[in-house]
Amino acid sequence: MSSDYAFRRLRGANPVQVTTLVNAEDLFDRITTAPPDPRLGRLPHRRPRRGLVLVVALVVIGALASTAPAISNWIGGLIGRSEVTSEYTHAQSRLTLPPGSAWPNLYFGSNSVSSQGAGGSFAVMFAIGAWECYWVGAISEGDIAAGRRAHAALADLVANHVVVAPRGAAENWTPPRAAGTPTAVFADDGGYERKERMYAEAAAGRPQMLEQSCRANG
Amino acid sequence: MSDNSNPTPEERFRKVFVHLWAVSAYARRRGSFDPDAIAAETMAIAWRRLADVPPCDPLPWLYATARNLLLAERRRAGRVARLREPDESVPAPELQELDPQLARALRALSPRDREALLLIAWEDLSPSQAARALGINPTAFRVRLLRARRRLRASLAAEDDAPRSASRPVHVDVEGR
Numbered sequence: 001m002s003s004d005y006a007f008r009r010l011r012g013a014n015p016v017q018v019t020t021l022v023n024a025e026d027l028f029d030r031i032t033t034a035p036p037d038p039r040l041g042r043l044p045h046r047r048p049r050r051g052l053v054l055v056v057a058l059v060v061i062g063a064l065a066s067t068a069p070a071i072s073n074w075i076g077g078l079i080g081r082s083e084v085t086s087e088y089t090h091a092q093s094r095l096t097l098p099p100g101s102a103w104p105n106l107y108f109g110s111n112s113v114s115s116q117g118a119g120g121s122f123a124v125m126f127a128i129g130a131w132e133c134y135w136v137g138a139i140s141e142g143d144i145a146a147g148r149r150a151h152a153a154l155a156d157l158v159a160n161h162v163v164v165a166p167r168g169a170a171e172n173w174t175p176p177r178a179a180g181t182p183t184a185v186f187a188d189d190g191g192y193e194r195k196e197r198m199y200a201e202a203a204a205g206r207p208q209m210l211e212q213s214c215r216a217n218g
Numbered sequence: 219m220s221d222n223s224n225p226t227p228e229e230r231f232r233k234v235f236v237h238l239w240a241v242s243a244y245a246r247r248r249g250s251f252d253p254d255a256i257a258a259e260t261m262a263i264a265w266r267r268l269a270d271v272p273p274c275d276p277l278p279w280l281y282a283t284a285r286n287l288l289l290a291e292r293r294r295a296g297r298v299a300r301l302r303e304p305d306e307s308v309p310a311p312e313l314q315e316l317d318p319q320l321a322r323a324l325r326a327l328s329p330r331d332r333e334a335l336l337l338i339a340w341e342d343l344s345p346s347q348a349a350r351a352l353g354i355n356p357t358a359f360r361v362r363l364l365r366a367r368r369r370l371r372a373s374l375a376a377e378d379d380a381p382r383s384a385s386r387p388v389h390v391d392v393e394g395r
Contacts (some may be wrong), residue, residue, distance in 0.1 A: 006323075006371040011339040013320050016246040027258055028235050031265045036227035039269040 078113040087119025091182030095127045095161070096153065098134035115174050120182030124161045125217075128154065128184070128195075133214040139207050151203055158199075164192045227268055234264050234276045240341070241284050247340050248288050256291065260284045278350035281341065285333075285351075323373035331366035334359060 088106045135150030163175045167188045186192045198209040245253030260283045337348040349359035
């Protein structure tokens with residue numbers, strides 16, 4: 001006996017071939033007078049609601065992006081153009097530029113924000129660049145006194161207006177003293193040590209690194 | 219009235235309700251005392267849980283629900299123990315008699331194998347539909363069906379070799395997943 005034969009025999013022995021139910025429509029009406037599955041009512045709203053949430057989110061993101069300075073106070077530590085400009089101006093009174101140099105105008109977008117102390121940091125970095133180039137000029141002209149003055153100014157800047165961020169610190173890490181003292185923040189990547197070595201080399205009569213830095217930053 | 223993409227609950231349920239006769243027939247074949255009541259209760263549950271009923275192929279879901287109701291019916295009747303002893307089983311009033319030889323061969327199967335076989339042979343489900351009705355994956359169902367068909371064949375072959383017993387009414391119970 002084959003398996004197919006046995007199965008056909010079973011299929012042919014189906015004890016109930018046709019069933020008829022009376023009053024099926026009455027049954028349908030009775031069943032559907034009860035409340036339907038409450039989950040069905042929510043189904044049509046899912047997609048529009050999700051879309052609405054997306055639209056609202058985009059609007060909020062756009063609004064926040066366009067008013068970044070306005071929300072900086074909510075977040076804390078962020079400052080807008082007026083604060084950055086104020087810091088920059090204040091730093092000019094605390095720092096000295098070499099003869100012949102002048103503080104440039106600071107361009108800072110009206111809808112931009114930065115970390116606290118950014119204005120002072122700009123001033124410090126400009127001063128470092130200016131003194132480095134002044135020193136390069138002094139060396140090339142053989143002006144030893146000017147060179148010593150530049151070296152002293154740079155040593156002061158590096159010692160008192162530059163800090164190295166802690167290893168692994170966030171990019172916008174702000175030193176505690178930034179609010180009062182113009183300070184530039186160097187990442188912990190050897191840049192600070194390079195500056196110290198650069199000035200030592202220049203003072204020893206090997207100004208190649210200093211010249212390179214002046215060309216790059218001055 | 220609504221568009222096709224967003225049918226009302228009644229429109230959606232109508233597509234489920236067309237299987238009322240099939241559910242009733244299933245209950246009869248499994249020996250229900252009141253197959254029409256089982257079918258009606260199955261549909262009422264489908265209405266209350268319409269979000270769970272697959273709109274494209276509701277039949278396996280309906281059979282699974284009907285089977286649970288059949289088992290509950292038998293528990294209520296206190297007949298579970300007797301149903302597991304075929305000689306003492308009492309046929310449902312509307313259940314037609316099977317060929318006794320075939321009936322014995324079916325009884326020789328485990329409830330799981332028997333249900334797998336009957337969902338295909340009597341309810342005319344595809345293997346994937348039957349797998350959904352039993353809540354198992356299609357591969358497991360195919361293995362179970364193959365085993366059931368082999369055992370049915372072996373049982374019928376043994377019946378052919380054995381002396382015939384007296385004809386008696388047959389009850390095909392529903393058990394197992």
